[in-house]
Amino acid sequence: MDAHTDGHQADPGPCVRVMDGRKILFDGEGFLNDFDDWSEAVFDILTRERGLIRITDQHWRVVRFLREFYAYHGRAPLNRQLKEGTGLSVMELEKLFPDGLKQGARRLSGLPNPKTCD
């Protein structure tokens, strides 16, 4: 394939998806652009897409902590703070969210990526 003609842009960029009856903007990594666009219905769709079918109280404990932390601090917690806040070990957290803490827990909970620039 030619060096300059194999088609795709190097960065997928943002995209708009319709969820929960609304148009919602996601960034190139699949994170919500706007923390306030998250809802339980959005969470439900995103988790199903990742094959997370059975949502337990432990999942909700993590989601609630992440969202409350962000709403207070305006940023995501470090793993250490997440452990303290949920009482779960990193291993337990990663088991709950197979895509990992960032791509899994943070993304599904609607925490935005730190912004790049416009």
Added chain:
Amino acid sequence: MKRIGLIVNGARHEFVTGPERVLLDLLRDDLGLTGAKQSCDRKGQCGACMVIVNGKTALSCLTKVHSLDNARVITVEGLGTPENPHLIQQAFVLAGAIQCGYCTPGMIMATKGLLDVNPDPSVDEIKKALTRNLCRCTGYKKIIEAVQLAGRFIRGEATPEAVRPGPGDGVMGVSHPRPSALAKACGTAQFTADIRLKGALELAVLRSTVPHARIVSIDASAAEKMPGVAGVVTAADIKGTNILKYLVADRPVLCKDKVRYIGDPILIVAADTQAQATAALAAVHVNLDLLPVMKCPEDSLRDDAIKIHDDFPNLCFEQPQIKGNAEEALKASAAVIEARFKTQINHQAPLEPEATVAYWEDQEEGEEPRLVIVGRSINIHLHLGMLQAALGWENMSYREAYSGGQFGIKIDVISEGIAGAAALHFKRPVRYIPSLTESMLMSSKRHAFEMNVKLGADAQGKLTAYCNDYLVDKGAYYSIGHVVVHRSLLMLSGSYNIPNINARARLVYTNNPWGSAARGAGPPQVNFALECAMDMLADKLGMDPFEFRLRNSLQPGQSKSTGRIVQQWCFPELMEAMRPHYERAVQEAKIHRQDRGQDRIRRGVGLGTGAFGIGGPGDISVAAVELDTDGGISVYAAAADPGEGNDSMLSQLTAAFMNIPLEKVRLYTRDTDHTAASGPAAGSRITYMIGGALINALEQLKTAMLETGSITSEELETAGKPKRYLGRKKNEDAGPLDLQTGQGPSFESQVHAVQMVELEVDTESGQVKILKMTTTVDAGPVINPQNLTGQLEGGMDMGVGFALREEYIAGKTKDWVTFKFPTIRSSFEMQTIVRETPRPKGPLGATGVGEMCMVPTAPAVINAIKNATGVWICDLPATPDKIKAALNPEK
């Protein structure tokens, strides 16, 4: 070795030292007097290290300690302290002459040297005395004014108390001194290289000297055995992804199998001293297999070009913009011009080298230790995440030291990956204090653009259509990549109503230095083409370029190139504000021509305009505030201030909105532990977006305080309300541009400016002398007038450098002389006229101005050269050689 006695700031010290040791190193390393700075690799080019030796100014980087026995040395710390500052230090603070503050100690010492012998200097005498001192932020205007003010203080004609704004002067629209200014004036503000870490390893990095090659082998065995060397780090030692992913995962912390530009990092040596680390680099053997070099986008787009990145095409992003039918409109136009424009790769040129230090913080038992990175980032939360992934270590924090200018260069991670990788590998604190030459090699650059342009108008002088097919030289790595393309397309039609647009932007990897943010980042390049094309078309139509611009102003209800209709457009009023200045300048140039005929010195007048977007599509920012126990307010926002005045903005907005004294506003802006992730402190978004989020948080707090009648945090919490509120600001016009048409969301507001250049061209030497620049600007209500005009003056100076002198050529541009850094001698008269139309969604009506200030400058300069000489220079920079060649094409 020799024993030397020195009296430094009144205290006697004795040192045993070798013949090569310079005073700067002794002051900084032995005495901890870090007020004197190092920028130019000890070549005497920048003056940041200036001190007084035996009553005269001296460049401490060139002054050998051996020659100083019994000398009396005064540093900026010896002049005054924040508690008891010298009159010169106060003058610099009060004149608004301090932005990033990196040059400030040297400037202040140069001023002392002058005023000690001449307390009432003329402007020419000031320029002569400060000619060895460089500043990138101010354009030198306020520095000259600071020296004049210091003279008045010293002569007893004025006092700091009489000049300093007081509580009765109000908050908004008042030039209250920046919160950080006094520390910078007194040399107590810590920049990264000022931080000493006990037991720290010093780092040196082996970088590629060729633009494109495969790494066949690396042999560092000899280097590892050299004195003081702790070891080396290669890509194989990095536990994380080794990729610094901003938007695209393409840039390694250390190159593993390939180097892609001159400066790509290959290996780190860590040693007890920097000299040992640097010496060991010479003993590393790297076997490279050279690859074809893509010197420009055209090379990379050839059918037989090899891929620079295995995972991405050389044409890494492409976006058209189609509005109406430009080709048909051009066919029907009364006049059409065609031209090709080129802009150069350029260095942003902050004075401070790209330093990072890293150290370990103890944690509670059972916790992994925490790695703290201290550097120059303006996007600390994003950069923290990038570093965590690249280095494979989660427990980290980022702290921004005072930062010696950035102008976009710190939108991306530069030296932090190196320091972090070494700290992790050796589990020790490290300092990576690279030279200026190495800082130039490693850092991002302004993208070069090549633009083929057509612009048409009807017989009445109304624009009909605009075509711009342009290539953007991405360099070796993507960084903010398509953001630059988007910004250039979102602002493609500038100040004007252009009903038909046909544009195509192509972003292409090459083996040049990687492009990224640089003041304006895209719009200065495309606006250069548009604004020169406007003059070309006005010429063809026989119209005055001023009237032609005014006639084509966008109006509320009309749309930009993205198709978005604007509700507010403050441009015509700015043109009218410029009109008397333009008419005066044209008349003076006419008289000059009448008096001097076809003299070798020709005078010209040129215009440039700009409409710069503020608050991009879907942009969101957050900021937190807390009511304190004394009724003061703490602000938590990642908006550290590398010189633009963010600290003034946050504190003055807070004090004005809450009606509290400035002293009761506390800012927490510099580290990832305490700040809200407000987004990049860049892109002219800080006042509008972060300031907007701040006002939103304050509104919530104020409501709670009014509802409960509380004035302290204790009262508020007793009344059952929280003391902390997270505010946000969002541009609801969100989403991607249409991939086929480039139509879609745009910026929420604009800052507008018109600039006029008056200059003289020496037609024999090709030299250009800027006589004066006049700017009319409307950025909404002004928060701090000195900060606003300071940005504009520095931007004009930078824009003139972009137009006439500056270019980064990898391997050749190595220091401030080869870069052609602007000096106080090349500084020129500047005038700024301000209009203050409130923006409906801006914080207290304000927008930002940090990038707009140089967007119209280069075309205004080039249009003025054309006005003076009749020749177009469409390939920046307009060097004397290019001007001479254009004037004498037969030669």
